[in-house]
Amino acid sequence: MKLCMIGTGYVGLVSGVCFADLGNEVVCVDKDLNKIEKLKKGIIPIYEPGLEELVKKNQKNGRLRFSSNLKDCIIKSDIIFICVGTPTKKNGRDADLTQVFNVTKKIRSYIKSKFKIVITKSTVPVTTGDQIEKILFKNKSKKLFSVVSNPEFLREGEAIRDFIYPDRIVIGTSNDKTNKILKNLYSPLISKGAKYINTTRRASELIKYASNAFLATKITFINEIANLCEKTNINVEDISIGMGLDKRIGGRFLRSGPAYGGSCFPKDTKSIVTTADKFKVNLSLIKTVIKSNKKRTLLLLNKVNEILKGKIKNKNICFLGVTFKANTDDMRDSSSLIMIPSLAKKGAKINYYDPSGEKNFFKKIKNVIFSKNIKSAIRNSDLVIIHTEWNDFKSINFKSLIKKKNFVIYDMRNIYSSLKMKKDKIKYFGIGR
Ligand code: UGA
Numbered sequence: 001m002k003l004c005m006i007g008t009g010y011v012g013l014v015s016g017v018c019f020a021d022l023g024n025e026v027v028c029v030d031k032d033l034n035k036i037e038k039l040k041k042g043i044i045p046i047y048e049p050g051l052e053e054l055v056k057k058n059q060k061n062g063r064l065r066f067s068s069n070l071k072d073c074i075i076k077s078d079i080i081f082i083c084v085g086t087p088t089k090k091n092g093r094d095a096d097l098t099q100v101f102n103v104t105k106k107i108r109s110y111i112k113s114k115f116k117i118v119i120t121k122s123t124v125p126v127t128t129g130d131q132i133e134k135i136l137f138k139n140k141s142k143k144l145f146s147v148v149s150n151p152e153f154l155r156e157g158e159a160i161r162d163f164i165y166p167d168r169i170v171i172g173t174s175n176d177k178t179n180k181i182l183k184n185l186y187s188p189l190i191s192k193g194a195k196y197i198n199t200t201r202r203a204s205e206l207i208k209y210a211s212n213a214f215l216a217t218k219i220t221f222i223n224e225i226a227n228l229c230e231k232t233n234i235n236v237e238d239i240s241i242g243m244g245l246d247k248r249i250g251g252r253f254l255r256s257g258p259a260y261g262g263s264c265f266p267k268d269t270k271s272i273v274t275t276a277d278k279f280k281v282n283l284s285l286i287k288t289v290i291k292s293n294k295k296r297t298l299l300l301l302n303k304v305n306e307i308l309k310g311k312i313k314n315k316n317i318c319f320l321g322v323t324f325k326a327n328t329d330d331m332r333d334s335s336s337l338i339m340i341p342s343l344a345k346k347g348a349k350i351n352y353y354d355p356s357g358e359k360n361f362f363k364k365i366k367n368v369i370f371s372k373n374i375k376s377a378i379r380n381s382d383l384v385i386i387h388t389e390w391n392d393f394k395s396i397n398f399k400s401l402i403k404k405k406n407f408v409i410y411d412m413r414n415i416y417s418s419l420k421m422k423k424d425k426i427k428y429f430g431i432g433r
Helices: 010-021 033-040 053-062 070-076 100-108 127-139 159-165 178-187 202-234 235-244 265-278 284-308 336-345 376-379 418-423
Strands: 002-006 023-027 064-067 079-082 116-120 145-149 166-172 195-199 316-320 350-354 368-370 383-386 408-411 427-429
Touching: 010 023, 010 053, 010 064, 010 159, 033 064, 053 064, 053 159, 070 100, 070 202, 079 100, 079 178, 100 116, 100 127, 116 127, 116 159, 116 178, 127 145, 127 202, 127 235, 145 166, 145 178, 145 202, 166 178, 166 202, 166 418, 178 195, 195 202, 202 235, 202 265, 202 284, 265 284, 284 336, 284 383, 284 408, 316 336, 316 376, 336 350, 336 368, 350 376, 418 427
Parallel strands: 002 023, 002 079, 023 064, 079 116, 116 145, 166 195, 316 350, 316 383, 350 368, 383 408, 408 427
Antiparallel strands: none
């Protein structure tokens, strides 16, 4: 099949590369010329394990191309995937669909006579497909397009694995011919065990939002239970295991930690409640999740204050990891973006190290320094905050690396054993224990 991925962000780039690897002819197109030029040279704009190798392999075998010529790419493809960003609008509530609709208008103007399947892979609010269809059908034959929703469920840092071994593939279309073509496109994944679901377009759009909102709720739930555990001398991990073994609950996404972040959960939870409000439905549970998650960062900051007995000024605080999770360089909605400036403002001297490198956002902030390795980051620390669960942080010999005698560790990812820390006489705090 000849596929065109519009937008080379996480979703477009990863799925484009993986589709090529499955034997399709893929062109990834983006209006960002600089990005396309780099991609042509095999330079990957995001940090994603395994992606670079896969890009190079498929460029070499000729199945993967990068281009900025949208017209040419649309004309030559059978299936067009819209993978542009749908960020939160400046009002902080709904998804900004400007890019989706701009691309739709372009698709409409470039298609003349050959039938195309137009798919939204971007996360879009329910009924967006209807609006896309309306734009495409304006003065054009309805026979020219089939508009489908096919959300992507991949996680950053695990993107390739998630694409190749998805739990499910959701196709939202009521057109049998289109469904057949797409089932065929995904057949290599179906034969490896992925469940294929064909539903209506609106249902497919909502499945994506409801899934992300549910996962965000699950995390927030365990984070609140962790707060109770801290007051009752219980280890929250025992609760996660005890609950997770119930197959109706499941153990995944029950790890307590800092507020959830990233480019999806914060944006999608806001968007689903706004969409529901428009339909006069109050998604009060998800609204509470959003509030609880926002409060969580302040709660953890209060804990830092407690640990340092209210004396933050001039304390050396080291952050190990600043990204919202491991194996990504993505800083979007990471709780460190609030924690670090807040502590720096109170007079703390912050050193941070992240395996994905220095972050522009922190360059502007006084008293915040990037260290090139773990050793130099933690050397003078009064407090080490393990913020992100990178593998690099899982076996640090703190005692030999930190010069200060009474240093404290606040492990926000529960990487280390409290018992072992106690034995080693290290002052240690985790989450929910
Ligand atoms: C999330 C979903 O997991 C994907 O299925 C979805 O495709 C993607 O959003 C998207 O909509 O594009 P992602 O944001 O990459 O993926 O990352 P997650 O692994 O889901 O983590 C999100 C946040 O939850 C992180 O801050 C992470 O630290 C936190 N988290 C996750 C926890 O605090 N506890 C957990 O048990 C799991």
